[in-house]
Amino acid sequence: MSKPTIEDVAKLAKVSTATVSRVINKQGGVRKATEERIAKAISQLDYIPNAVARSMVKKTTKTIGVIIPDINNPFFPLVVSGIEQQAREKGYFTVLCNTNESPEIERELTQILLERSVDGLIVTTADEDGKQLQSAIDRGIPIVAVDRAIKSFEVDTVLVGNIDGAYQATRHLILQGHKRIAIICGPQNTTPGYERFVGFKKALEEYQIPLPEDLVLEGDFKEESGFKLTQKLYSMQERPTAIFSSNNLMTVGCVKAVMETGWQMGKELAFIGFDDVDIATFVTPSLSVVSRPMRQLGELAFDILYEKMTSTGEWVRRHYVLSPELKIRQSCTIKNTN
Amino acid sequence: MSKPTIEDVAKLAKVSTATVSRVINKQGGVRKATEERIAKAISQLDYIPNAVARSMVKKTTKTIGVIIPDINNPFFPLVVSGIEQQAREKGYFTVLCNTNESPEIERELTQILLERSVDGLIVTTADEDGKQLQSAIDRGIPIVAVDRAIKSFEVDTVLVGNIDGAYQATRHLILQGHKRIAIICGPQNTTPGYERFVGFKKALEEYQIPLPEDLVLEGDFKEESGFKLTQKLYSMQERPTAIFSSNNLMTVGCVKAVMETGWQMGKELAFIGFDDVDIATFVTPSLSVVSRPMRQLGELAFDILYEKMTSTGEWVRRHYVLSPELKIRQSCTIKNTN
């Protein structure tokens, strides 16, 4: 009752394993009658080729590893959908791994994926320094970084325009007449956190609004911090008239705090968040956001990886930056009347 | 520059591959000095053991496959988190696959996972009939069904109390004084869809409220259908005073429709949804829901699978049903004043 092997099939069909292999792999050069006999044997035995053995000799697994930091953040499943779709099309299988934002787990998973001989790696790293990916780099396995850059090594990268998106959002708020604009930043040692702050500053500079030091708050990209920092802003003597939140989860926390404090969003307070969130169109007023092309991000990442995996010659590193889109809804349409 | 093998390590350390293998697998029985020499060789060469070759001889991959129908439905990532955690603890690696609710893709993925010789399978099937899992069953590979039963075969199953949850929700509405209670059902050929309807009917019967045929609407568990069916309810001559929605996505659609029509939830309309949703605490009034223990579901599923994978003797099928929890918030606290 153990699994049938290619040999069992060969015996039953009275041919050699080589011929069975030819049929399985559709290589042709097998007489029609023989092929039919083999096909019959295969279905009779419920034979399933052993990919492990195949990988052993082919030295390729037709598998890519995808490492993401947070599977419960809806952003990543969407990116993964894009990756998977392209991968399927090219006959690659996708193995998804979640690090929970832990560089240590990322290191372990990288090790496991290398042991399992994945043909390539797409990663959104938990630590942009990237040392935890060292062993993958040493191996020379194709890698593409998505959404977060990797500093220690030269790898192909697909990002979205963080600076651009934050700039557009901030500018929009400025053009609405706001001068006291707060920003809830992400960690400044991450590319998204840092760059979104840069875009924010850029817009202020352009319109010659001095950076309001007291209104620059640093969170950790999690809901809790968005909540607390918003409370802090509300408790200020001179409150901001607008808030820019640097990511989706902090936006959620921010909205919760706004509701709880009774701050009047859309009246006393204008708001734009980075990244669309489910709740955006449910709250009143609906939330204006900077929206990113998630699927596209994933598709492009795989396409690049695929080229790397299949190309033989020299490879020129590529860095793509996709454009975000400003979605204006109700949370920032009012003019500041102060 | 190709990958170093165990042989390279053996040569460098001037021992046989057998000894290196002993060290790698921590089997003991190796002289301290030898072990150190080998360890040094390993790190010098950046040697990573090849799991493919190991699986080849061990006939186990220490890998489980997890098949889910929709990675973008936040319910599943949470279940997967539970699975992964337990799996990691036992040294198993989790391979996550998404079928997009397509039985055909499910069949393909099952095939791929079998080819890759996963040691076990946890699946939330896209089609409860389960024929697309036939080959896995034939192989006799351990399988655990999660959240959705599989009809064609006897497999271990972990579900949540759909009937119970729907019953509790409906009863709560009844006790609030409601008589005209609508239900937005899921597909009646799925266990969740069917059972939640059963729980609904059970509560009505218990309180001798006749089933209001016109208020029983069947959706497809997607947002769109929740939206449309709610519009339909609103347009009725005699509207319901309460709605029970059978899943999270339809709840979202329902809420959208309620907001759009101007129906006064919490006043003219009471609402309870099955499954918690992100927006539940953001809308006004906040939504009462039947909440399920997602992580726990995943943990239990792996625990059972693990037992099956490691046990040798007879195996008694198990069917677990976890209890949901009724979370009362604001959307149903009002009394019907008709």
Added chain:
DNA sequence: TTGAAAGCGCTAACAA
């Protein structure tokens, strides 16, 4: 405590 060698299931020359 160590090594030699067989073999896991498959593919890919090379021969016939």
Added chain:
DNA sequence: TTGTTAGCGCTTTCAA
């Protein structure tokens, strides 16, 4: 058109 055979990198007897 088909078969023979040598590995792929590893683990595991069995001997030494």
